[in-house]
Amino acid sequence: MDRAIDILNAFRWGDEGLSLTELANRTGLHKTTILRLAVSLQSSGMLTRTATGEFRLGTNILKLSAILRASQRLDREVQPFLERLAEECRESASLFIRDGDARICLVRVEAEQSVRDSTRRLVPMALDDTSAGLVLRGLRGRGAAPSGGPFSPVFTSGVTDPETASLSAPVYDAEGDVVGAMTVSGPAFRLTSEVAEQHGPKLSAQAEAFSATLGYRPDVSPARGAVPVRDVSTSRRPRGGTR
Structure with missing residues (x-):
């Protein structure tokens, strides 16, 4: 070697x-x-x-180089997109990444409104059926926007905490691979499915804009595969994490 x-x-x-x-x-x-x-x-x-x-x-060297550049830019460049999203939605905005069988909150911008939230940055959490977990696993859960497309958000509520809800959209790199889940989260009584539908287009716009800075192009088909739609907005408590 x-x-x-x-x-x-x-x-x-x-x-x-x-x-x-x-x-x-x-x-x-x-x-x-x-x-x-x-x-x-x-x-x-x-x-x-x-x-x-x-x-x-070879070409794989170029691919690895692109992935390295993208990962180094994620935490450095996503901040303004999350700040804009938190301001527009008045809820916390985060970027989750996948680390093996875990999800990690890489960057987080707190909401102006009070929020009961136990998410901590850089602490591994279960890659569960929260909206971020579904997105990072390439799954499509309950949609929260009238139109589809690669940046269509997924909404979940009460998955690991009956009092917390979240809305996530995928972030893609130049190869069309999911490299993150941009997430809006808040208390379930405030972030309802109706409110999530209103926030959906805002989240999609920021996820798409940030993906563009990582080299994503609309003519590149995302690697995220089509899977059966799953509605996971139910209250249950698997191991680790919230949402």
């Missing part, structure tokens, strides 16, 4: 391609070793070889 990484690290800014000899000189590896490792790197999309025999970085 270390030697394979040495091959990738041999490429420098401005290199369009490297010959086998150049790779051997830069890495100190034997040519037969480079050729053997190159087979695995090519199969994984990390390396390609031209008709003239030169090696070039």
Whole structure:
């Protein structure tokens, strides 16, 4: 693995391609070793070889680079979008990301109105059937906007806390993958399904605008797959988290 990484690290800014000899000189590896490792790197999309025999970085390197840039920009650039959303809806606005089988509140802007809410930033919570959990898992729950589309919000109420409701819309990156769930949350008595329908277009607009800053384009079909609609606005208490 270390030697394979040495091959990738041999490429420098401005290199369009490297010959086998150049790779051997830069890495100190034997040519037969480079050729053997190159087979695995090519199969994984990390390396390609031209008709003239030169090696070039593969498309998966570009994809990983785009993902890295997007993840670094999420917490830095989402703040103004959440602030605008919280101001328009007068409820708390957050960005959740997925970490394996958990969801994490990466950034949060508190509501002007008082709110009973136990969400804490950067604390792993269950990837449950809350609106954020559904969005991060690529599921479509109860819609909260009259029109569909990739940024159509999902509304849930009383899923893990009978007194809390939330509304979430997906955030997409340049590859059309869901990288976050932009969420409006508040007390269930105030954030009702009728109010959620009013907030739906506002949330969709901010999620779409933020996705555009991450490189999302309308002509890219989101990777989020179609699944059966689920209405999960019922009071029950699975492990961890609120909403």
